[in-house]
Amino acid sequence: MNEFPTAADPLRLYEQLLLIRAYENAIVQGSTDGRIPGTCTSVGQEAAAVGAINALTADDLILTNHRSAGHLLARGADPGRLLAEVMGRRDGYCKGRSGSLHISVKELGVVLTTTIVGGELSLAPGVALAQTMQGRPGIVACFFGDGAACEGSFHESLNLAALWNLPVLYICENNQWQAFVHRREAMSREHVSDWGAGYGIPVQTVDGNDVFAVLEATRNAATQVRDTRRPVLLEVLTYRTRGHFEPDDQGYVDKAELAAWLARDPIALCRDRLIGAGQLSLTADAELIARVDARIATAVAFASASPFPSIEELTLDVYA
Amino acid sequence: MPTLPLNDAIGLALAEEMRRDNKVIAFGEGIATKRHELVTEFGALRVRNTPLAEGIIAGTAVGAAAGGLRPVADLLFAPFLCYAMDELVNSAGKLRYMSGGQFSFPLVALAMTGAGWGVGAQHNHNVEAWFVHSPGLKVVMPSNPADARALLKAAIRDDNPVVFLLDIGLLYQPGEVPTDAVPIPLGQASTVRAGTDVSLISYGKTVHHCAQAAESLAAEGIAAEVIDLRSLKPLDEAAILATARKTGRVVVVHEANRLCGVGAEIAALIAEQAFACLKTPVVRLGGPDAPVPSSFPLEQATVPQADAIAAAARQLCASHRPLTYPPMENSKCALPH
Numbered sequence: 001m002n003e004f005p006t007a008a009d010p011l012r013l014y015e016q017l018l019l020i021r022a023y024e025n026a027i028v029q030g031s032t033d034g035r036i037p038g039t040c041t042s043v044g045q046e047a048a049a050v051g052a053i054n055a056l057t058a059d060d061l062i063l064t065n066h067r068s069a070g071h072l073l074a075r076g077a078d079p080g081r082l083l084a085e086v087m088g089r090r091d092g093y094c095k096g097r098s099g100s101l102h103i104s105v106k107e108l109g110v111v112l113t114t115t116i117v118g119g120e121l122s123l124a125p126g127v128a129l130a131q132t133m134q135g136r137p138g139i140v141a142c143f144f145g146d147g148a149a150c151e152g153s154f155h156e157s158l159n160l161a162a163l164w165n166l167p168v169l170y171i172c173e174n175n176q177w178q179a180f181v182h183r184r185e186a187m188s189r190e191h192v193s194d195w196g197a198g199y200g201i202p203v204q205t206v207d208g209n210d211v212f213a214v215l216e217a218t219r220n221a222a223t224q225v226r227d228t229r230r231p232v233l234l235e236v237l238t239y240r241t242r243g244h245f246e247p248d249d250q251g252y253v254d255k256a257e258l259a260a261w262l263a264r265d266p267i268a269l270c271r272d273r274l275i276g277a278g279q280l281s282l283t284a285d286a287e288l289i290a291r292v293d294a295r296i297a298t299a300v301a302f303a304s305a306s307p308f309p310s311i312e313e314l315t316l317d318v319y320a
Numbered sequence: 321m322p323t324l325p326l327n328d329a330i331g332l333a334l335a336e337e338m339r340r341d342n343k344v345i346a347f348g349e350g351i352a353t354k355r356h357e358l359v360t361e362f363g364a365l366r367v368r369n370t371p372l373a374e375g376i377i378a379g380t381a382v383g384a385a386a387g388g389l390r391p392v393a394d395l396l397f398a399p400f401l402c403y404a405m406d407e408l409v410n411s412a413g414k415l416r417y418m419s420g421g422q423f424s425f426p427l428v429a430l431a432m433t434g435a436g437w438g439v440g441a442q443h444n445h446n447v448e449a450w451f452v453h454s455p456g457l458k459v460v461m462p463s464n465p466a467d468a469r470a471l472l473k474a475a476i477r478d479d480n481p482v483v484f485l486l487d488i489g490l491l492y493q494p495g496e497v498p499t500d501a502v503p504i505p506l507g508q509a510s511t512v513r514a515g516t517d518v519s520l521i522s523y524g525k526t527v528h529h530c531a532q533a534a535e536s537l538a539a540e541g542i543a544a545e546v547i548d549l550r551s552l553k554p555l556d557e558a559a560i561l562a563t564a565r566k567t568g569r570v571v572v573v574h575e576a577n578r579l580c581g582v583g584a585e586i587a588a589l590i591a592e593q594a595f596a597c598l599k600t601p602v603v604r605l606g607g608p609d610a611p612v613p614s615s616f617p618l619e620q621a622t623v624p625q626a627d628a629i630a631a632a633a634r635q636l637c638a639s640h641r642p643l644t645y646p647p648m649e650n651s652k653c654a655l656p657h
């Protein structure tokens with residue numbers, strides 16, 4: 001079995017936050033000069049991914065959405081192979097066929113990244129059914145946005161998972177935005193968790209910019225799913241501080257709202273906590289940042305050197 | 321040989337495959353009620369009724385397949401597949417490829433379609449071409465109970481997602497079903513009747529109409545060959561080209577809308593690869609570009625009937641297209657494979 005990061009070490013969580021930010025910044029930079037295709041970044045939401053993923057075990061399976069870099073990196077994906085996938089190169093996890101929006105990594109238990117909003121929700125009960133019927137211990141963690149919760153598949157998925165006692169941990173990253181529409185314009189309720197309660201599913205909301213709070217909440221929720229073999233819905237409140245996609249000038253974003261969330265940047269919050277608790281010195285912080293930056297530089301070099309797939313591969317793997 | 325209606329042949333195949341492989345499960349809106357014998361034999365965990373939610377039924381099949389099971393999802397009537405389109409087309413059909421071959425999706429989506437019950441356009445819509453056009457999916461439409469059973473067995477064992485369409489008009493038509501339980505590989509057409517003058521290529525219930533037409537043509541001295549495609553993807557191109565080269569006259573027949581239907585692909589295939597062998601243009605008979613009405617005579621009028629098929633074949637056999645290509649190329653056409 002692969003080695004998965006274990007949550008215990010707060011410095012490790014912090015390093016993962018840094019890694020995700022550095023990885024996505026490299027993509028943003030590369031996309032401005034055309035070296036790397038633009039993606040949907042999760043800048044501002046890193047704690048939601050790191051906290052949740054680190055509460056899972058190696059047996060658990062993951063389904064996620066277009067904003068999945070954080071989930072993949074926190075799960076232990078190699079940034080070089082991820083970036084190679086984003087760049088359509090042969091060494092990508094999916095041989096360059098998926099780009100940034102559909103990366104799956106079987107060896108890490110990542111069954112799906114979907115860019116059909118709500119697609120992860122429609123598959124989650126089935127994956128959990130397969131776990132249950134084959135006596136596998138792992139639960140299914142399904143990451144989706146507040147926008148996905150407006151799709152019919154969210155409601156069908158929750159109803160079925162509750163009805164069939166399926167071990168799905170639904171994790172809604174409510175980042176306040178559904179592409180260019182604010183969730184206030186699109187949701188009849190304030191919280192996605194309000195809807196979950198309607199299906200008799202235990203729900204919880206948590207501050208998604210506090211990595212330790214997300215870790216704790218997800219651990220509790222995951223334990224509940226494991227113990228009851230029934231679904232739980234966790235709503236993680238956070239904010240997408242960059243645009244929907246790169247590039248995006250965010251001209252439509254309320255400046256005051258953005259500023260308020262930027263003031264609660266998850267990485268700064270974590271750093272302050274660690275420094276305040278005496279767990280991180282400024283020198284150690286600088287060392288960590290340098291290490292992460294070096295890793296990303298290596299990843300960029302690796303991905304850029306990876307060849308494009310040959311044209312003969314165009315129609316491979318369509319059929320089994 | 322025992323005789324069974326097609327619907328029971330489907331039940332038989334499900335039972336045989338569930339017995340053979342405990343990864344096979346079946347669920348849908350009422351399957352545990354309608355095929356209760358499966359619940360009795362395999363238990364309520366492997367055979368389940370579902371909520372009325374085709375999207376999540378299909379999605380659950382896709383997820384379960386990714387997780388290692390072999391689900392059969394009964395989606396009832398083909399027009400309801402519209403609610404399951406995303407899961408079938410965007411997930412089942414694409415995710416193997418998009419994952420670079422990491423995951424596979426062995427599932428079967430069952431749906432009924434076709435004229436016969438006067439159920440109208442929201443229950444009867446022959447949508448097979450949509451799925452043939454979607455990469456990653458296989459599409460099967462049997463014309464008789466023996467094939468239905470053997471093809472469903474192959475579909476369940478297949479590591480790809482298969483859309484398996486049942487012709488409503490044939491569901492309760494009995495047919496002989498052999499005692500052996502050998503699957504028919506997907507992509508193998510069958511020659512229902514051999515002939516040398518004209519080829520009638522079809523699938524589903526219109527195979528029977530072609531066979532009736534062939535019978536009346538025989539009385540007039542015209543030997544029609546009837547090909548049942550059985551599976552639309554993979555398509556048995558070799559069988560199509562062989563019969564086209566053999567007779568040089570082809571009528572393609574299906575109940576679905578003629579416009580962009582499977583028949584268009586078959587006609588194009590023949591034009592591209594057997595043009596030199598054609599004595600006449602290929603003729604397509606299909607339904608109109610209209611929703612299928614429920615009024616019985618109107619519904620039947622959407623289906624190519626034996627008389628119309630025979631008339632088209634007769635006309636082809638009467639006409640002669642002047643040869644404009646070198647006889648050398650023609651010579652290999654005369655040889656049946």
Ligand SMILES: Cc1ncc(C[n+]2csc(CCOP(=O)(O)OP(=O)(O)O)c2C)c(N)n1
Pocket residue numbers: 066067115116117118144145146147148149175177178179240
């Ligand atoms: C079915 C579907 N509809 C629309 C889109 C276009 N789209 C991509 S992401 C997105 C917003 C999704 O919002 P949310 O689920 O909250 O996720 P977020 O982007 O905020 O992480 C939209 C509308 C899509 N990809 N798929």
Ligand SMILES: [Mg+2]
Pocket residue numbers: 145146147173174175176177178179
């Ligand atoms: Mg959102």
